[in-house]
Amino acid sequence: MIPRLKPALGREELTAALRPSSPDDVERFEQEFASRMGQKHAVAFPYGRTALMMLLEAFGIKGREVICPAYTCVVVAHAIVMSGNEPVFVDSSESGFNMDLSLAAGAITEKTAAIVATSLFGYPVDLGAIEQIRREHPHVRIIQDCCHSFDCSWKGKPVQRAGDAAFFGMNISKLMTSIFGGMVSIDDDSLAQRLRDLRDQKLEPAPFSKSLRRLAYLLAVYPAFSPELYGVTNAMERAGLLGGLADYYDESRIDMPADHLQRMCAIEARVGCVQATKLPEIIAHRRRLAADYDRDLRGVGGLTLPPLVEGATYSHYVARIASREALIEKMRGHGVQLGRLIEYCIPEMKAYQGKKFINRNVSPRLKNETLNLPVHSSIGEAQREKIVRLLKQLISKA
Numbered sequence: 001m002i003p004r005l006k007p008a009l010g011r012e013e014l015t016a017a018l019r020p021s022s023p024d025d026v027e028r029f030e031q032e033f034a035s036r037m038g039q040k041h042a043v044a045f046p047y048g049r050t051a052l053m054m055l056l057e058a059f060g061i062k063g064r065e066v067i068c069p070a071y072t073c074v075v076v077a078h079a080i081v082m083s084g085n086e087p088v089f090v091d092s093s094e095s096g097f098n099m100d101l102s103l104a105a106g107a108i109t110e111k112t113a114a115i116v117a118t119s120l121f122g123y124p125v126d127l128g129a130i131e132q133i134r135r136e137h138p139h140v141r142i143i144q145d146c147c148h149s150f151d152c153s154w155k156g157k158p159v160q161r162a163g164d165a166a167f168f169g170m171n172i173s174k175l176m177t178s179i180f181g182g183m184v185s186i187d188d189d190s191l192a193q194r195l196r197d198l199r200d201q202k203l204e205p206a207p208f209s210k211s212l213r214r215l216a217y218l219l220a221v222y223p224a225f226s227p228e229l230y231g232v233t234n235a236m237e238r239a240g241l242l243g244g245l246a247d248y249y250d251e252s253r254i255d256m257p258a259d260h261l262q263r264m265c266a267i268e269a270r271v272g273c274v275q276a277t278k279l280p281e282i283i284a285h286r287r288r289l290a291a292d293y294d295r296d297l298r299g300v301g302g303l304t305l306p307p308l309v310e311g312a313t314y315s316h317y318v319a320r321i322a323s324r325e326a327l328i329e330k331m332r333g334h335g336v337q338l339g340r341l342i343e344y345c346i347p348e349m350k351a352y353q354g355k356k357f358i359n360r361n362v363s364p365r366l367k368n369e370t371l372n373l374p375v376h377s378s379i380g381e382a383q384r385e386k387i388v389r390l391l392k393q394l395i396s397k398a
């Protein structure tokens with residue numbers, strides 16, 4: 001079966017994970033990451049959401065409003081709430097998936113302390129619009145959510161560097177992984193120091209049991225995503241047996257994983273270090289696949305293809321189709337798993353009802369129509385041709 005996602009993990013990551021730990025593993029990963037992102041500093045955290053919480057705290061933001069996309073990973077809103085702030089949700093733009101920055105600018109009040117701008121699915125945030133917001137509202141911090149984008153660029157400018165800080169999440173569904181783990185990349189020396197101090201104060205050192213859990217998880221990932229066994233993985237996911245992979249959110253609760261205040265462990269850092277060196281190759285492969293899907297699927301009736309954007313890194317290749325569920329089922333029958341990311345609009349979720357939402361009715365529609373075609377490292381020529389052939393055949397029959 002062709003999975004909808006698959007981490008680009010090879011022998012080197014396994015070897016790195018099994019090596020004895022050294023006290024500077026995390027620091028080495030931070031340096032490698034910072035240099036890949038072209039920034040002076042990187043500070044590691046256990047999750048992307050913890051990185052965002054600590055960033056807000058380092059900026060001294062509490063009891064304020066933080067503007068974020070309505071259509072993004074729900075853990076972003078959780079981190080805003082858990083840090084003692086109010087999320088203000090802004091709809092996606094008509095022309096793409098990212099938050100509409102003119103609506104975001106209009107939502108700024110004297111209570112607004114920060115904007116979380118997300119390069120969703122790897123599409124770069126419009127840095128021209130960000131620059132204008134910075135000029136007109138210098139008191140508003142700009143935080144780049146690069147969890148989907150990892151070094152994407154807008155008109156040649158790297159997105160992570162355009163703002164006060166950027167954060168990244170590195171679970172196995174991201175472009176690169178450190179098993180779990182998060183990172184902040186930042187140029188400001190004193191802010192980097194404040195973040196490190198906060199981490200030392202607020203986060204406990206990773207206990208040995210965490211290293212064992214992470215290693216066990218990594219060892220389970222290899223066979224779970226192999227072509228021979230993925231059918232079993234998929235069946236288990238559908239039966240609700242894989243808590244973490246399938247249901248990472250609960251409609252009605254705002255919470256954090258129990259270990260969200262335990263530091264990144266050395267095993268994760270060593271795996272992340274290897275992955276960081278592969279990032280250029282991972283991104284190049286995704287860009288090629290996006291261009292190939294675009295060429296081969298253009299004109300297939302009922303299927304809206306995503307734009308090809310210069311500088312995008314395509315964490316997901318997201319087409320849209322009205323009759324999504326039927327197609328997903330049929331493709332699965334032919335051994336191809338398609339994804340639905342993101343299948344919710346946060347302010348419509350039970351836990352966030354009644355929160356401010358600047359709604360233009362874009363994301364409430366997007367959530368039912370998105371269809372992710374696989375773009376991971378195991379998609380070669382043959383797999384892509386199979387996916388394209390099946391899509392053409394099954395959509396035209398419907």
Ligand SMILES: *Cc1c(COP(=O)(O)O)cnc(C)c1O
Nearest residue numbers: 047048049072073075147169170
């Ligand atoms: C994955 C992700 C995060 C952070 O996820 P963690 O699981 O906390 O590492 C944040 N924003 C977006 C858009 C994401 O996809």
